[in-house]
Amino acid sequence: MTWIIACKLDDIEQEGAIRFDHGSRTYAIYRGPDDSVYCTAGLCTHEAIHLADGLVMDFEVECPKHSGVFDYRTGEALRLPACENLKTYPAEVIDGDVRVALG
Structure with a gap:
């Protein structure tokens, strides 16, 4: 597993998300209401829309195009049309840096 510094914790609003691109892939990094951090694939599984542009509330992200909802802690699709x-990916905060484990 390779840990990569993706951003600073302060770069992400509480209950917010940012886009992180690495190599040829895109990811979304979330900051929960308790300041925990999470990382998922960056595109909605229903249609390839960037989830970091979606609405983040509690531990859920809503796709900005068709309103599919995911639990970003587990990746579970919670509302149609998202069904996959x-x-x-593992994420942690070390000295204010958000690190994600990719690969």
Whole structure:
């Protein structure tokens, strides 16, 4: 597993998300209401729309195009039209840096 510094914790609003691109892939990094951090694949599984542009509330993200909802902690698809779960990646905060484990 390779850990990569993706951003600073302060770069993400509480109950917010940012887009993180690495190599040829895109990811979404979320900051929960308790300041925990999570990382998922960055595109909705229903249609390839960037989830970081969606509405984040509690531990859920809503796709900005068709309103599919995912639990970003587990990647579970919670509301149609999203029916395929998101891939998730380990994330942590070290000295204010958000690190994600990719690969």
